[in-house]
Amino acid sequence: MSHWLAMGAYGWFVWPSYGIFALVVGVNWYTARKAHREALSRARRRIERETT
Amino acid sequence: MFKLNRMFHKLLSPESYYRFAGRLVPWLGWSCAILMIAGLIGGLWYSPPDYQQGESVRIIYVHVPAAWLSLFGYMFMAGAALVGLVWHVKVAESLSMAAAPVGASFTFLALVTGSLWGKPMWGTFWVWDARLTSELVLLFLYLGVIALYNAVPDVRKASRAAGILALVGAVNVPIVHYSVEWWYTLHQGPTVTKLDAPSIDIRMLIPLLLMALASTLFFLAVVFTRARADLVRRERDKRWVRELVTADGGRQ
Numbered sequence A: 001m002s003h004w005l006a007m008g009a010y011g012w013f014v015w016p017s018y019g020i021f022a023l024v025v026g027v028n029w030y031t032a033r034k035a036h037r038e039a040l041s042r043a044r045r046r047i048e049r050e051t052t
Numbered sequence B: 001m002f003k004l005n006r007m008f009h010k011l012l013s014p015e016s017y018y019r020f021a022g023r024l025v026p027w028l029g030w031s032c033a034i035l036m037i038a039g040l041i042g043g044l045w046y047s048p049p050d051y052q053q054g055e056s057v058r059i060i061y062v063h064v065p066a067a068w069l070s071l072f073g074y075m076f077m078a079g080a081a082l083v084g085l086v087w088h089v090k091v092a093e094s095l096s097m098a099a100a101p102v103g104a105s106f107t108f109l110a111l112v113t114g115s116l117w118g119k120p121m122w123g124t125f126w127v128w129d130a131r132l133t134s135e136l137v138l139l140f141l142y143l144g145v146i147a148l149y150n151a152v153p154d155v156r157k158a159s160r161a162a163g164i165l166a167l168v169g170a171v172n173v174p175i176v177h178y179s180v181e182w183w184y185t186l187h188q189g190p191t192v193t194k195l196d197a198p199s200i201d202i203r204m205l206i207p208l209l210l211m212a213l214a215s216t217l218f219f220l221a222v223v224f225t226r227a228r229a230d231l232v233r234r235e236r237d238k239r240w241v242r243e244l245v246t247a248d249g250g251r252q
Helices: A002-009 A011-051 B002-011 B014-046 B055-087 B090-122 B130-151 B155-169 B172-182 B202-234 B239-247
Strands: none
Touching: A002 A011, A002 B055, A011 B055, A011 B090, A011 B202, A011 B239, B002 B014, B014 B055, B014 B090, B014 B202, B014 B239, B055 B090, B055 B130, B055 B155, B055 B172, B055 B202, B090 B130, B090 B155, B090 B202, B130 B155, B130 B172
């Protein structure tokens, strides 16, 4: 296991690459869903303001 | 012809796009997750180390999909911008502008993972060769499109202006792709796209293709979701959005 983690002395280059990949994927997914949620709630608030 | 045209228009209406994409995104997301897990296991565990580069070659399974998406994303953005400019299709405008930040993030990822691969193999994080420089220009083009889109207050004018910039910048896409053939670069030549004989072991090729496919599905899922959000914002006074947010509480 530790042999695998060491990546033949290239661990310091391999694992950060995968870490940044995961970060970019995660942030993209989160922000897209958040944008959708917020667009809907803004539209809803807008209608509520009109009706009250 | 007229009927076909109307059908086409209905399909491309913001409302039907919103509903269609809403059904499609979960499928894209799950197939992306399955393919990505398989690709990661194959890439990090089952694929062999390179005979010259050793284990550092495993960076390829994140670097190449990111670089592929940086180009695919730009073509997607410019293609949708063209449709938006010529036929004034709102959905295409939204898709185009939704692709910009996602494409930019993967261009950034391609540059960073390339750097992390370059250090142990070339002895440097960065070199101003044709491939790396044109990829950096690609990032700046993305950022220019995003900045222009956000700088113009009127959303239709903003997407037209940013769309024209995206189209002009598309000239850089073949430059990035062919840079390794046109110029003498430190970056290696094509490995996978040599269709007659890809110069890569099959145990490396399969996880690489799985990761590339998974990343493409991921890109589409995220861009479709962002475009849905953008259309709700643009069409907030239209009946379909009003019905959408009042009927089900907007949780869909």
